Amino acid sequence: MNDAELAAHLAETAGRILLEVRASGVLTGKALGVAGDHTANQFLVHAIRSARPDDALLSEEMQCDGTRIGQSRVWIIDPVDGTREYGEARADWAVHVALAIDGVASVGAVALPGLGVVLRSDRPAPVPPAPPVLRMVVSRSRPAPEAVMVAERLGAELVPMGSAGAKAMAVVRGQADIYLHSGGQYEWDNAAPAAVAAAHGLHCSRIDGSPLVYNQADVYLPDLLIARPDHAATVLALLRG
Structure with a gap:
């Protein structure tokens, strides 16, 4: 195979x-x-x-x-x-x-x-259209301050959820629109989610807009943004202040 x-x-x-x-x-x-x-x-x-x-x-x-x-x-x-x-x-x-x-x-x-x-990643499907009120998936226990700020500015609903993979796939499956994380992750937390999300046509990057790079000596990869492409530029602009 x-x-x-x-x-x-x-x-x-x-x-x-x-x-x-x-x-x-x-x-x-x-x-x-x-x-x-x-x-x-x-x-x-x-x-x-x-x-x-x-x-x-x-x-x-x-x-x-x-x-x-x-x-x-x-x-x-x-x-x-x-x-x-x-x-x-x-x-x-x-x-x-x-x-x-x-x-x-x-x-x-x-x-x-x-x-x-x-x-x-080899079986991408169309991501369902976004609803009128955007939804942002966040940590169940400690929503990132940046995510809370962006949600307030966009009038988005916060959707608490568990693992990074579950949150990223909620965007892929059309159950959420933005996944913004800044609380610390490692390469294994987001490599597979990023590959799948990118294959489905979603925006995937660090929260400063730079690309996600893997197989580094330091595997700490603390932040990422997975979002519908039409929302990503707005989110990145809000993060830049």
Whole structure:
């Protein structure tokens, strides 16, 4: 299978594994999140190394040994994006599988196992039209001050949601219009969501308008904007003040 098919297959399979771990009923809460992260990571790491042995790999749940630096192709994975939501048996968590090529998130799949959905960079669909009142997805617990400011200026409704992948895919699925984050993320938090969102014709960038660049020595990538293209310029202008 090609890279996009592999990413989607792995994300979907990891999601099924995570649902089975949760359905076992043996673990709950934080312990369930830890077990889910470990189990899904083991599967994804072994599967990628078997299917693409010449590619590099970066995972949230694996110590980076530095060998990926300078390589053209690197798989970037987050086995459970939204561990807390997964442990709470909510639906707003995700599995991220992305392939960055020369620093660009070129291929991606985001599984939303709680919804039975996998969004893929190779199967873009039209994003539904925006409603009269814009909707901005924000963190359930700590909405970014910049997002709150932009929402107030645009008269947008704030929609609290869990994981980064769930928030980004809400924009892809037409359930929200803007995802603005400035509270700190890492490459695995947004590589797959950015690849999928860009393939669906959405704007994806840092909040200063600069591009998202992956496979860096420092994997801290603290902010991003995913939005409908007709709203992105307005949001960026508001952020510049």
